[in-house]
Amino acid sequence: AQSVSQHNHHVILSEAASLELGCNYSYGGTVNLFWYVQYPGQHLQLLLKYFSGDPLVKGIKGFEAEFIKSKFSFNLRKPSVQWSDTAEYFCAVSLYGNNRLAFGKGNQVVVIP
Amino acid sequence: EAGVAQSPRYKIIEKRQSVAFWCNPISGHATLYWYQQILGQGPKLLIQFQNNGVVDDSQLPKDRFSAERLKGVDSTLKIQPAKLEDSAVYLCASSPIRDEQYFGPGTRLTVT
Numbered sequence: 001a002q003s004v005s006q007h008n009h010h011v012i013l014s015e016a017a018s019l020e021l022g023c024n025y026s027y028g029g030t031v032n033l034f035w036y037v038q039y040p041g042q043h044l045q046l047l048l049k050y051f052s053g054d055p056l057v058k059g060i061k062g063f064e065a066e067f068i069k070s071k072f073s074f075n076l077r078k079p080s081v082q083w084s085d086t087a088e089y090f091c092a093v094s095l096y097g098n099n100r101l102a103f104g105k106g107n108q109v110v111v112i113p
Numbered sequence: 114e115a116g117v118a119q120s121p122r123y124k125i126i127e128k129r130q131s132v133a134f135w136c137n138p139i140s141g142h143a144t145l146y147w148y149q150q151i152l153g154q155g156p157k158l159l160i161q162f163q164n165n166g167v168v169d170d171s172q173l174p175k176d177r178f179s180a181e182r183l184k185g186v187d188s189t190l191k192i193q194p195a196k197l198e199d200s201a202v203y204l205c206a207s208s209p210i211r212d213e214q215y216f217g218p219g220t221r222l223t224v225t
Binding site: 043044045046049092098103 | 153156158214218
C-alpha cells in the first residue's frame with residue numbers, strides 16, 4: 001500500500017541545534033512532495049514544496065529539504081533552530097497530476113530556549 | 114487574501130447524533146478537500162471536489178458521512194449517526210486546480 005513514513009515522532013532540541021526530520025514514501029511514479037508545519041494554536045501551513053527541478057528546495061524560515069529519488073526520501077533540515085520553531089511538522093506526498101495529499105504521522109518538535 | 118474559513122471550531126455531541134461542518138474556501142479556488150485528523154496521526158483525505166463535482170471520495174465512509182459543495186463554492190460535511198471513533202479534527206483545504214493546498218483552522222469534534 002502507498003504510504004508516507006516519518007520517524008522520531010517527538011523531537012526535543014535546544015536552541016541553535018540542527019534539526020533533520022526524515023520522510024520516506026512508497027509511491028511509484030512521479031510525485032510532488034511537501035512539508036507542512038502547524039505552530040501551536042495555528043492551522044497547517046506550507047513550509048516548502050518540490051514539484052521538479054533542483055532537488056534541494058528552500059522554504060520559509062530557513063528550512064530546506066532534499067529530494068533523493070533513489071531513496072524515496074524528502075528530508076527536512078534547518079541548521080540552527082529557534083524557540084519559535086516549536087511545532088508539528090508533516091510530510092505529504094501527491095501523485096503527479098491528481099493533487100491528493102497523503103500525509104505522514106508528523107513530528108512533534110519542541111525547542112528549548 | 115482571506116483564508117479558508119470553517120465553522121464551528123469545536124463541537125461536542127453524543128454518539129448516534131448527527132453533526133455538520135461548514136467550509137468556505139479561498140475565493141477562486143476550484144478544488145476543495147475535506148480531511149480527518151485523528152489525534153497522533155496525519156490528516157487523511159476524505160473527499161475532494163473540483164468545482165461542484167466529486168473527484169475522489171474513496172476514503173469517505175459513505176454509510177455515515179456525506180458531503181456536498183453547492184454552486185462550486187461553500188461545502189458541508191455531515192456525519193449521521195456519529196460514532197466514538199469519529200472524534201477528530203476535520204480540516205478543509207482549498208487550492209487552485211494543481212498547486213499547494215491552503216488549510217482552514219479545522220473543527221474539533223468530540224463524540225461522547
